[in-house]
Amino acid sequence: MHEVPHDEGYLEMDLLRFTTAGSVDDGKSTLIGRLLYDSKNTFEDQMDAVEATSKKRGDENVNLALLTDGLRAEREQGITIDVAYRYFATPKRKFIIADTPGHIQYTRNMVTGASTANLAIILVDARTGVIEQTCRHAFIADLLRIRHVILAVNKMDLVDYSEERFNEITEDFKKFASRLNNIVDMTAIPISALHGDNVVDKSEKMPWYQGPAMLYQLETVYIGSDQNHVDARFPVQWVIRPHSDRHHDFRGYAGRVAGGVFKPGDEVVVQPSGFTTRIKAIESLDGPQKEAFAPLSCTMTLEDEIDISRGDMIAKPNNPPHKGQEVEAMVCWFSDNVQLQPRGKYYLRHTTKEVKAIVQEVKYKVDINTLHKIEDTSTFGLNEIGRISIRTSAPLLYDSYRKNRQTGSFILIDSQTNETVAAGMII
Amino acid sequence: METERTSYWVNHLAQLESEAIFILRETAAQFEKPALLFSGGKDSIVMAHLARKAFYPARIPFPLVHVDTGHNFDETIQYRDEYAKEIGAELVIGLVQDSIDRGEVQEEKGPFASRNALQTVTLLDTIERNQYDACLGGGRRDEEKARAKERFFSHRDDFGQWDPKNQRPELWNIFNGRKHHGEHFRVFPLSNWTEMDVWQYIKAENIPLPNLYFTHQRDVVHRNGSMLAISEVVIPQTGEEVERNATVRFRTIGDMTCTGAVYSDASDMEAIIQEVATARQTERGTRADDRRSETAMEDRKKEGYF
Numbered sequence: 215m216h217e218v219p220h221d222e223g224y225l226e227m228d229l230l231r232f233t234t235a236g237s238v239d240d241g242k243s244t245l246i247g248r249l250l251y252d253s254k255n256t257f258e259d260q261m262d263a264v265e266a267t268s269k270k271r272g273d274e275n276v277n278l279a280l281l282t283d284g285l286r287a288e289r290e291q292g293i294t295i296d297v298a299y300r301y302f303a304t305p306k307r308k309f310i311i312a313d314t315p316g317h318i319q320y321t322r323n324m325v326t327g328a329s330t331a332n333l334a335i336i337l338v339d340a341r342t343g344v345i346e347q348t349c350r351h352a353f354i355a356d357l358l359r360i361r362h363v364i365l366a367v368n369k370m371d372l373v374d375y376s377e378e379r380f381n382e383i384t385e386d387f388k389k390f391a392s393r394l395n396n397i398v399d400m401t402a403i404p405i406s407a408l409h410g411d412n413v414v415d416k417s418e419k420m421p422w423y424q425g426p427a428m429l430y431q432l433e434t435v436y437i438g439s440d441q442n443h444v445d446a447r448f449p450v451q452w453v454i455r456p457h458s459d460r461h462h463d464f465r466g467y468a469g470r471v472a473g474g475v476f477k478p479g480d481e482v483v484v485q486p487s488g489f490t491t492r493i494k495a496i497e498s499l500d501g502p503q504k505e506a507f508a509p510l511s512c513t514m515t516l517e518d519e520i521d522i523s524r525g526d527m528i529a530k531p532n533n534p535p536h537k538g539q540e541v542e543a544m545v546c547w548f549s550d551n552v553q554l555q556p557r558g559k560y561y562l563r564h565t566t567k568e569v570k571a572i573v574q575e576v577k578y579k580v581d582i583n584t585l586h587k588i589e590d591t592s593t594f595g596l597n598e599i600g601r602i603s604i605r606t607s608a609p610l611l612y613d614s615y616r617k618n619r620q621t622g623s624f625i626l627i628d629s630q631t632n633e634t635v636a637a638g639m640i641i
Numbered sequence: 642m643e644t645e646r647t648s649y650w651v652n653h654l655a656q657l658e659s660e661a662i663f664i665l666r667e668t669a670a671q672f673e674k675p676a677l678l679f680s681g682g683k684d685s686i687v688m689a690h691l692a693r694k695a696f697y698p699a700r701i702p703f704p705l706v707h708v709d710t711g712h713n714f715d716e717t718i719q720y721r722d723e724y725a726k727e728i729g730a731e732l733v734i735g736l737v738q739d740s741i742d743r744g745e746v747q748e749e750k751g752p753f754a755s756r757n758a759l760q761t762v763t764l765l766d767t768i769e770r771n772q773y774d775a776c777l778g779g780g781r782r783d784e785e786k787a788r789a790k791e792r793f794f795s796h797r798d799d800f801g802q803w804d805p806k807n808q809r810p811e812l813w814n815i816f817n818g819r820k821h822h823g824e825h826f827r828v829f830p831l832s833n834w835t836e837m838d839v840w841q842y843i844k845a846e847n848i849p850l851p852n853l854y855f856t857h858q859r860d861v862v863h864r865n866g867s868m869l870a871i872s873e874v875v876i877p878q879t880g881e882e883v884e885r886n887a888t889v890r891f892r893t894i895g896d897m898t899c900t901g902a903v904y905s906d907a908s909d910m911e912a913i914i915q916e917v918a919t920a921r922q923t924e925r926g927t928r929a930d931d932r933r934s935e936t937a938m939e940d941r942k943k944e945g946y947f
Contacts, residue, residue, distance in 0.1 A: 257920065303837065329812035329813045461698045464699075469666075510659045524670055564815075
């Protein structure tokens with residue numbers, strides 16, 4: 215049964231996307247299963263299937279981790295092999311979980327899951343504490359500019375619900391996290407996913423813990439400032455020309471606002487041409503709109519007829535994006551077939567634009583366990599992260615990734631295989 | 642602690658709508674000949690509604706494609722035809738009967754025969770004949786576990802097959818629709834929606850639905866745990882329990898041979914949302930096609946099913 219409001223209350227819900235990271239056996243699947251089950255977001259037929267499978271496998275209890283098991287290959291091997299998306303809701307929020315595996319070889323999956331997340335849950339086994347993988351997860355969360363982190367110290371039942379142990383782990387984590395830049399808030403929560411302590415309901419076994427249960431934190435963490443509502447950015451996605459009698463001369467620019475606010479009457483500049491004009495109207499099936507802001511999709515018409523096409527950017531004249539053909543970026547390499555090559559040529563996709571790109575220089579690679587820079591390197595392979603400079607065949611209209619996730623990110627595509635081979639964050 | 646809100650706060654439905662519209666426009670922009678799979682079910686109706694919004698005031702720049710098993714509810718077919726006319730969309734129909742007549746598929750025999758499995762052949766055939774390079778589907782990741790890893794842009798090889806291990810990562814708002822000749826994509830703009838989101842959105846947007854979704858009286862037969870509508874393709878067999886004038890509605894709408902009804906007196910959106918909120922079974926629990934085995938959906942997807 216879902217505890218979702220059935221009156222107009224659902225119009226008051228917002229959306230939080232989070233990712234989960236943990237090492238193998240940290241109990242991540244059990245935690246997600248517990249969140250779904252205790253928040254009453256599971257169904258009878260799902261639970262029946264889980265019970266039957268638990269029995270077949272000879273598990274002692276009903277194994278809630280099975281709720282998140284996806285493909286047959288995983289069930290056979292008992293591991294998670296890719297990013298899976300899960301959904302649940304409370305009367306306050308809808309949640310999208312990017313469930314990513316913690317194995318060392320799956321950095322790219324965590325990067326993928328983290329790219330759209332507002333928050334990361336980083337799991338630690340209370341017995342082993344902060345290990346190399348924990349630091350790697352925190353580093354990736356920070357690199358992808360996740361502002362909010364929950365450090366979930368799991369398996370507290372196996373350390374006698376010890377406050378001392380919890381504090382020790384929290385301190386270790388803070389020491390490491392102090393070297394990171396983007397994390398705005400970190401909340402450490404002692405839990406037992408297996409028994410449900412401090413997951414949905416506050417645990418009675420840890421009276422020393424004064425903080426919130428995990429679900430409460432997820433429901434209330436403030437994400438209103440995660441979107442950039444200052445720097446107006448509108449990448450043109452599609453030009454709407456109805457060619458109908460009624461809308462004979464209509465020429466609308468459709469896209470999703472990547473930053474800031476646009477209103478009819480606003481003076482705007484169209485890049486890369488540099489022409490300025492004003493917004494005539496923001497159109498929609500429901501009638502003209504007063505404004506459009508990130509992350510909404512809209513269609514705008516302009517006062518002057520300017521030649522604008524997909525890939526162009528509409529911004530404000532006093533605050534345009536950078537324009538250039540050379541950028542530096544942190545990239546994570548995704549391909550197991552080919553390595554990143556200096557002088558390598560790729561397709562680069564950035565907002566709604568695709569250009570050709572050539573890697574000019576590999577600056578350094580990051581050892582993601584120590585955060586040390588490895589400078590004498592010229593290539594990198596699957597799951598490796600580093601800094602490169604890149605030159606493009608046409609100007610990009612961009613911001614730094616720190617300033618704007620949408621206008622600061624890109625992917626590289628192999629021109630032979632069409633595979634997505636890298637994710638990039640502009641510095 | 643109350644969550645603070647700026648004037649730029651939007652609810653979850655506005656976020657989902659914006660994302661889906663973005664995907665629909667990307668599909669129009671990145672592919673030469675996209676098509677929107679339209680079954681007359683609520684998910685495809687929501688998708689068509691979003692497409693109208695995405696391209697307003699122009700018409701939607703792709704046809705509605707329906708793979709018709711010939712065993713659909715009359716109400717569905719009527720709704721489909723009227724809706725396409727109303728929004729001025731081109732309607733392309735692929736008939737499973739044609740695939741049977743051409744000898745491409747063998748019809749199942751016997752009283753429990755279903756054409757559901759044959760749809761995949763007709764679908765792939767319709768895609769090939771019309772050279773669609775991207776098909777928009779209403780699939781959602783919350784529907785079934787094999788869908789939880791589905792991408793927005795789902796890459797299919799020349800045989801229309803889905804390889805779960807060979808899918809492209811999707812980051813931020815960037816979607817890679819590049820493909821080789823003969824390959825195509827399935828695109829799922831509603832990936833992040835749940836059944837509840839779909840119903841809430843239908844209510845918030847006041848979207849009309851086929852009346853099959855609302856309570857009505859109907860003769861049904863109980864078969865393998867499903868409650869099927871009695872029709873010329875679902876004929877009760879000896880020993881099966883028949884119920885006359887049962888008060889039912891449908892949570893999903895598909896082929897009559899595999900779409901189960903549920904008891905319900907929900908007559909409006911409010912009542913349906915309430916019912917969905919307290920439902921104890923997943924919506925695909927009413928689908929006989931998913932019951933054939935625990936990995937039924939994964940197997941069918943690999944073959945090219947949606």
